[in-house]
Amino acid sequence: MVAQLGLISFSSSSCFKTHPFSFTKHNSSSIPTMAALSDDPIREWILSEGKATNITRISPIGGGCINLANRYDTDAGSFFVKTNRNIGPSMFEGEALGLSAMYETRSIRVPRPFKFGALPTGGSYIIMEYIEFGSSRGDQSLLGKKLAEMHKAAKSGNGFGFHVDNTIGSTPQSNTWTSDWIQFYAEHRLGYQLKLAREQFGDSTIHEKGQRLVKNIGSLFENVVIEPCLLHGDLWSGNICSDKNGQPVILDPACYYGHNEAEFGMSWCAGFGGSFYSAYFEVMPKQPGFEKRRDLYMLYHYLNHYNLFGSGYRPSAMSIIDDYLRMLNA
Known part of the structure; x- marks a missing residue:
């Protein structure tokens, strides 16, 4: 789904590989000239809706493998900008809508996003609030409290899913609205990853065993009240930090409305x-039964890591599947 250019409120992170623009003189020796103003929607927004009259510096941030990230310093404050020269605006639309939804809960802090859209030369961009990070990940108890407040505050009347499909890492993540959580998680989370493993690696074993598990997970949810809570969706240590005042900040979401316990699926590296x-x-x-379901939610992310990064993650995914098949006599 291609996004329409427009003003919205969202956020993002700095863990991406960056690349500096070439610099030329333009009111300041530190300002890059990318193109004429009308051909540069990032600069155009910053110098209009962004309320800036002068961009004083553009500097690369972080390091990663999906997007380029830069800090734009201006006389109206700093902005965080991510660009991708190969992917259209739909990826940043998913990020923007997720960040916007989390931001609107006024619970845990996320970088506020402002605009996303297409680059004239191909690719896409997103402009966000720049947050000064502190020296640590902050207080664990405060993170838990704020995250729970977000889950409690944001519920969906449409069921489980999200307004658009998005990505988990670079893997497509289907968010088709579904009224039943077990069906949603079985089909759009575990089922998709199992299908991908079979297609990418010819792994019929993990696909067959995984499908057996998927058909038998219902008993793990007996006596459980499941509400569609807004989830960050990819909460690992690299997406958790704190601002300079010690308040927790979460970044780079893969948002959807789901069972709140699914938020802990990345706890093995959070x-x-x-x-x-x-x-x-x-x-x-x-x-009831939280401990029995914990590995079920980890399985989705182990499968995704298997599909993204290869066979090193297969044993963990296979072990979880085998343990559940024994537990459920499936």
Whole structure:
């Protein structure tokens, strides 16, 4: 779905590979001349709706492998800009809508996004608030509390899914609205990843066993009240930080409305401790059988890592599937 250019409120992160623009003189020795103003929608927005009259510096940020990221310093403050020369605006539309939805909860902090759109030379961009990060990831208990407040505040009346499809890493993530959570998770999360593993690697074993599991997960949700909560969707350590005041900040979402427990699917590389869970469950009480479902939600992300990065993640995914098949006698 190609996004229409427009003003919205969203955010993003700085963990992307960056590339500096070439610099030339233009009111300041540190301002890059990319193109005429009318051919540069980023600069055009900053110097109009962004309320700036002068861009003083553009500097690369972070390092990654999907997008380029730059900090734009201006006389009206700083902006964070991501660009991708190969992908159209639909990817940034998904990010923008997710960040906007999280921002509107007024709970946990996310960088506020402002605009996304197409680049005249091909590719796309997103402009966001620039957040000064602190020196640590911040207080674990405060992170748990704020995350739970977001889950509690934002519910969907459309069921499980999201307004647009988006990506988890670079993997497409289908968010077709579905009234039943078990059906949504079975089809649009586990089922898709299993199909991808078979198509990419010819892995009929993990596909067949995974499908057996998918057909038998219903009993793991007995006596559980499942509401469609707004989820960040990709909450690992690289997407968690704090601002200079120690408030938690979450970045680079793969948002959708789902079972709140699915938010912990990346806990194997998120570093959540006891204080995080204690604070979280004070706001969002723990549901019966939480421990039995925890690995089911990790499985989606292990499968995605298998599909993105190769066979090193297969044993973890296979172990989870085998353990559940034994537990469920499936």
